Amino acid sequence: MKLLEERILKDGQVYPGSILKVDSFLNHQIDVKLLNAIGEEIKRLYADCGVNKILTIESSGIGIACITAQFFDCPVLFAKKTKTKNIANAVYKTSVKSFTHGTVYDVIVSKDFLNKNDKVLIIDDFLAEGNALIGLIDLCRQAGAEVVGCAIAIEKGFQPGSSRIRELGVRVDSLAVIDSMEDGEIKFR
Amino acid sequence: MKLLEERILKDGQVYPGSILKVDSFLNHQIDVKLLNAIGEEIKRLYADCGVNKILTIESSGIGIACITAQFFDCPVLFAKKTKTKNIANAVYKTSVKSFTHGTVYDVIVSKDFLNKNDKVLIIDDFLAEGNALIGLIDLCRQAGAEVVGCAIAIEKGFQPGSSRIRELGVRVDSLAVIDSMEDGEIKFR
Numbered sequence: 247m248k249l250l251e252e253r254i255l256k257d258g259q260v261y262p263g264s265i266l267k268v269d270s271f272l273n274h275q276i277d278v279k280l281l282n283a284i285g286e287e288i289k290r291l292y293a294d295c296g297v298n299k300i301l302t303i304e305s306s307g308i309g310i311a312c313i314t315a316q317f318f319d320c321p322v323l324f325a326k327k328t329k330t331k332n333i334a335n336a337v338y339k340t341s342v343k344s345f346t347h348g349t350v351y352d353v354i355v356s357k358d359f360l361n362k363n364d365k366v367l368i369i370d371d372f373l374a375e376g377n378a379l380i381g382l383i384d385l386c387r388q389a390g391a392e393v394v395g396c397a398i399a400i401e402k403g404f405q406p407g408s409s410r411i412r413e414l415g416v417r418v419d420s421l422a423v424i425d426s427m428e429d430g431e432i433k434f435r
Numbered sequence: 436m437k438l439l440e441e442r443i444l445k446d447g448q449v450y451p452g453s454i455l456k457v458d459s460f461l462n463h464q465i466d467v468k469l470l471n472a473i474g475e476e477i478k479r480l481y482a483d484c485g486v487n488k489i490l491t492i493e494s495s496g497i498g499i500a501c502i503t504a505q506f507f508d509c510p511v512l513f514a515k516k517t518k519t520k521n522i523a524n525a526v527y528k529t530s531v532k533s534f535t536h537g538t539v540y541d542v543i544v545s546k547d548f549l550n551k552n553d554k555v556l557i558i559d560d561f562l563a564e565g566n567a568l569i570g571l572i573d574l575c576r577q578a579g580a581e582v583v584g585c586a587i588a589i590e591k592g593f594q595p596g597s598s599r600i601r602e603l604g605v606r607v608d609s610l611a612v613i614d615s616m617e618d619g620e621i622k623f624r
Contacts, residue, residue: 276511278441278504305493309501309511315467322465324500359464 247287247421250432251434253280254422260430264402272399273306273371278313284421285314288369288397289390291419292318295394297367299323299360301386301426303378304354307370314369323360325353325382338388342381345374353391362390372396373420376407383416394417403435436476436610439588440623442469443611448522449619452614453591461588462495462560473610474503477558477586480608481507484583486556488512488549492567494543494561499588503558509575512549514542514571527577531570534563542570544578551579562587562609572605584608592624 259267269279297318302311303325311322328351337354344351360366368382379396386387386393393416401408401420423435448456457509458467461520486507491500492514500511517540526543533540557571568585575582582605590597590609597607 269545270547274513274515274545276501276504276513278501278511279508281501286526291584305497305513308494308497309513310472312465312467312498312501313505315465315473316502319468321460322467323461324465324494324498326463326494356458356463358459389436 247284249280249283250422253277254400254424256372257433258430258432260427264404264427266400266402266424266427266432268371268400276309278309281310281313284310284399285317287421288314288367288419290403291397292367292395295367296365299364299366299393300369301325301355301360301366301382302369303327303382306372310371311369314397318367321359323355325355325385327351338385340381340384341407343375345376345377346405353378353385356386357389360386360389360391361378364391365407366391367392368393369392369394369398370397373401373407373411373418376405376406376410379407379411383411383414397421400424436473438472439611442466443555443589443613444621447621448476449616449621451608453593453616455589455591455616455621457560457589459601466496467498470499473499473588474506477503477556477608477611478506480586481556481584481606484556485554486583488497488555488580489554490514490555490571491558492516492571495561499560500558507556510548512544513558514574516540516542518582527574529570529573529577532566533565534566542567542574544574546578549575549578549580553578553580555580555582557582557585558587559585559591560588562596562600562607563594565594565599568596568600569603572600572603586610589613 266403336357395417399422525546549569584606587609590612
């Protein structure tokens with residue numbers, strides 16, 4: 247997606263350790279117009295898939311998921327990273343290892359909101375190792391829901407996430423795939 | 436806001452300890468159409484205030500903030516609850532006590548995205564004790580930004596949050612104010 251690639255080149259910042267900061271427009275400050283363009287493109291890709299629910303994970307996927315859901319006219323469900331008092335015990339749970347923080351955390355969704363009638367599009371801002379998305383796929387499969395695909399804003403194509411997800415038999419579409427970030431220079435696939 | 440009150444009566448669940456669960460449409464599963472109606476109402480309330488930034492806090496405020504930002508044609512900034520590796524040191528920081536979890540956590544925003552030229556509308560899903568919003572107001576004031584007001588979906592009117600915020604000289608608008616939830620019966624103001 248040209249608009250997103252141009253924005254990454256203009257405002258993204260590359261740090262040592264293959265860290266790409268896009269927090270001026272995607273995951274701290276959010277450019278809602280850009281999110282609308284992303285949502286429109288995701289709708290084009292998944293127009294005929296019968297999507298009736300969008301699943302993401304807190305926090306930085308929520309904005310993209312909500313804006314995109316407007317194009318699909320369906321609800322958003324966001325998986326929570328910790329168990330809160332306000333959620334009853336009837337949850338699907340999986341464990342996810344954070345690439346960014348080096349920790350393992352539980353991810354839950356209420357059983358009330360995910361079931362075998364759902365055709366789920368999973369959305370997130372980033373795909374690198376793929377651990378969060380694999381966790382979300384696991385939650386869907388526990389619920390008997392169908393995962394129609396994973397739509398991602400930015401993929402680090404030099405990390406194994408998309409391959410790991412496709413090995414699970416799940417479609418992956420990343421709107422911008424970065425092949426390398428050597429010496430601070432971003433190259434797209 | 437009648438539509439929101441009706442939805443709370445239809446789908447909200449009251450639990451002991453004045454806990455109101457609205458996770459079927461507001462803060463776990465999200466009804467994006469309802470969020471659009473909420474955004475439109477917030478725009479009506481703050482149409483003439485020169486809002487150029489919407490500030491919220493992760494996670495459950497992000498959806499409302501992003502949908503509402505479409506009506507204001509401005510970016511969203513969401514404050515983060517923990518310091519991540521991906522954020523540089525140049526942050527404004529404040530401490531917030533969680534009413535739900537009984538813990539104290541740090542909240543940060545990058546100094547890059549909040550400054551004295553900003554006219555900030557703060558948005559959140561819930562207002563009870565007001566601690567999170569007071570923290571967000573503190574972040575804005577550290578940055579020299581003007582807070583034009585706080586727009587909230589649901590206020591527990593029997594808790595002191597809105598009074599505490601008004602004592603700081605900040606306008607508060609809650610789209611649904613609950614006066615009592617005794618014996619599971621929700622009464623609006």
